[in-house]
Each structure stands twice: as structure tokens, then as C-alpha cells.
Amino acid sequence: MFEQFALGVYIAGDSLLHRLRARTKLLALLWLIGVVTAAGQRSWRAAPYLGLVALVCAAAGLSGIAPGLLWRRVRLLALLALVGMVPVVLLAEGDGPPLYALGPLLVTAESVWLGARLVVVFLSLYLLALLLTMTTSPVALIEGLTLLLGPLRRLRLPVDEFALMALLALRFIPTIGEEIELLVKAQLSRGADFSHGTPRERMDSLAALLVPIFQSVWRRAAALAAALDARGYTLDGRQTLLYETPLGAADYLTLAAVALVTIAALLIPF
Numbered sequence: 001m002f003e004q005f006a007l008g009v010y011i012a013g014d015s016l017l018h019r020l021r022a023r024t025k026l027l028a029l030l031w032l033i034g035v036v037t038a039a040g041q042r043s044w045r046a047a048p049y050l051g052l053v054a055l056v057c058a059a060a061g062l063s064g065i066a067p068g069l070l071w072r073r074v075r076l077l078a079l080l081a082l083v084g085m086v087p088v089v090l091l092a093e094g095d096g097p098p099l100y101a102l103g104p105l106l107v108t109a110e111s112v113w114l115g116a117r118l119v120v121v122f123l124s125l126y127l128l129a130l131l132l133t134m135t136t137s138p139v140a141l142i143e144g145l146t147l148l149l150g151p152l153r154r155l156r157l158p159v160d161e162f163a164l165m166a167l168l169a170l171r172f173i174p175t176i177g178e179e180i181e182l183l184v185k186a187q188l189s190r191g192a193d194f195s196h197g198t199p200r201e202r203m204d205s206l207a208a209l210l211v212p213i214f215q216s217v218w219r220r221a222a223a224l225a226a227a228l229d230a231r232g233y234t235l236d237g238r239q240t241l242l243y244e245t246p247l248g249a250a251d252y253l254t255l256a257a258v259a260l261v262t263i264a265a266l267l268i269p270f
Contacts, residue, residue: 009174010137015064017135021244022144024251025132028258032128035262036121049120051265055258056124063131073130074123081122085115133170140243142167147244168224172217179216183209 012018017025032052039048060070090102092111100107133141146163153159187209 009134011065011134013064013135015062015135016250017059017063017131019250020135020254021247021251022136022140023148023244024144024247024254025136026141026144026148027255029125029128029132031255031258032262033125035266036125039266040117045270047265047268047270048262049117051261052124053120055261056127059128059131063135065131065134070127070130074127077126078123081119085119088115088118137243138167138170141170143241143244147241172220175220176213176217180209180213183212183216 032055035048036052039045060067089107089111090105092114098106098108099112136144142163145166146159149157149159149162187205
């Protein structure tokens with residue numbers, strides 16, 4: 001179950017997406033978020049969303065990751081997004097003649113379009129974030145983030161401390177997922193039942209997991225802090241970079257291609 005939420009799980013490879021610098025992928029993702037925000041200000045424009053889907057498909061193809069693996073990681077969220085689309089379609093106010101009436105609730109073409117846009121944007125951005133973490137090692141990702149946030153040091157903001165916390169959070173995502181899965185299996189082997197009984201009984205069974213989960217998280221955090229102290233880790237001075245070398249031709253071409261596709265999609269009157 002927990003493999004459905006795979007952010008932070010890096011899959012080694014030698015694809016074009018793997019070879020791109022982390023800050024190139026971060027900049028492309030931030031640019032696409034801005035494009036989606038701008039596209040949301042214009043109703044009944046499908047070209048920006050078609051361009052976004054095309055870029056997601058291109059990124060998935062260039063990642064070298066099997067489509068079946070990506071689908072297993074996103075299918076649960078796709079189902080949740082489709083379920084969440086229902087109240088949007090039923091409750092959103094829209095002009096024009098209703099397509100369907102369900103008591104006092106009216107389904108219009110505008111509400112359907114709004115729900116479809118939300119699903120496409122949510123799944124597309126999640127897939128892009130998923131590809132980012134699956135094709136970029138956590139250390140390289142944090143190095144790229146540190147370089148992008150570097151100018152904030154002039155404002156005396158703790159950029160290096162933030163980068164360290166983000167790196168540890170990424171490292172802990174799959175570890176905590178494995179811990180929860182082991183705890184669930186251990187509880188099931190002892191007779192716990194999470195799928196039967198009254199809602200209160202189910203909530204009590206799930207609540208019994210909270211204490212061991214928090215104990216495990218605190219224990220791992222304490223061990224990590226002790227390990228950092230034992231190795232004399234400090235944030236004083238400027239940290240050296242291992243992966244983030246200067247941008248290459250592929251990085252500039254990728255950023256240019258993303259910018260051209262999205263700008264063209266915004267300008268197309270469709």
C-alpha cells in the first residue's frame with residue numbers, strides 16, 4: 001500500500017532525465033506550476049493542459065522508467081482524484097444550461113470542465129514530482145535546491161539548515177513507510193483487524209499504531225542526531241557540491257523546449 005506514495009524513492013539509471021541537473025528539473029517544475037496558474041485565469045482553454053500532458057508523457061518516456069511502475073505509484077491517487085472530482089462537479093456554480101440535474105444540484109458543462117482541469121493538473125504535477133524524485137538522488141536534489149535558494153543567504157535566511165532538513169525528510173519518507181508497513185503486519189499477526197467492526201473499533205485499531213510509529217520515528221531521529229554529532233557535522237562555512245556541476249547543453253535545451261511548448265500552448269486560441 002505504502003509504495004503508492006513513492007516520493008523520495010530514487011531509481012538509479014542513465015536516461016536523459018537522470019543526466020539532467022537537479023536544478024534544471026526543479027526550474028522546469030516551477031515554471032510549469034506558474035503556467036498552470038496562468039492558464040487557470042482563462043476559461044475554456046484546453047491547449048495549456050494538453051501541452052502539460054504532452055510534457056508529462058515526454059518526461060516519462062525520457063526517464064527510462066517502466067510505465068507499469070509509474071502506474072502502480074499513481075493509481076491510488078488517480079482514483080482519489082476522480083472521487084474528489086464528483087463534489088466539484090456537483091457543487092461548482094456554472095453558467096449555461098444544465099447537462100444533468102440531481103435534485104437541487106445541477107451539473108453544467110463549466111463545472112465538468114473545472115473538475116476535469118483539477119484532475120489533470122493534480123495528476124500531472126504529481127507525476128512530474130514523482131519523476132523528479134525517481135530520477136534524482138536526494139543529495140543531488142538538495143544540492144540543486146541549495147543553489148537555487150543561494151541568493152536568500154543575503155537576507156540571512158538559513159538556507160543550508162533548510163537544505164539539511166529537506167534532505168533528511170526525503171531520506172525518511174521510504175524508511176517511515178517501511179516501518180509503518182512492518183508495524184501493520186505485526187499487528188495483523190497478533191490478531192488486530194483494521195477492516196472489520198464498527199467505525200469506532202476500526203479507529204481504535206488504527207490509533208494503536210500511533211504510539212509505536214512515533215516511538216520509531218523519534219528513535220531514528222535520535223540515532224541520526226547522535227551519528228551527525230559523532231562525525232563532527234557542522235553547517236559552518238560553505239558546503240562543497242558533489243553532483244551539481246555547471247549546466248550543460250542538454251539542460252539549456254530542456255529548459256528552452258519546456259518554455260517554448262508552454263508559451264505556445266498559452267498563445268494558441270484553443
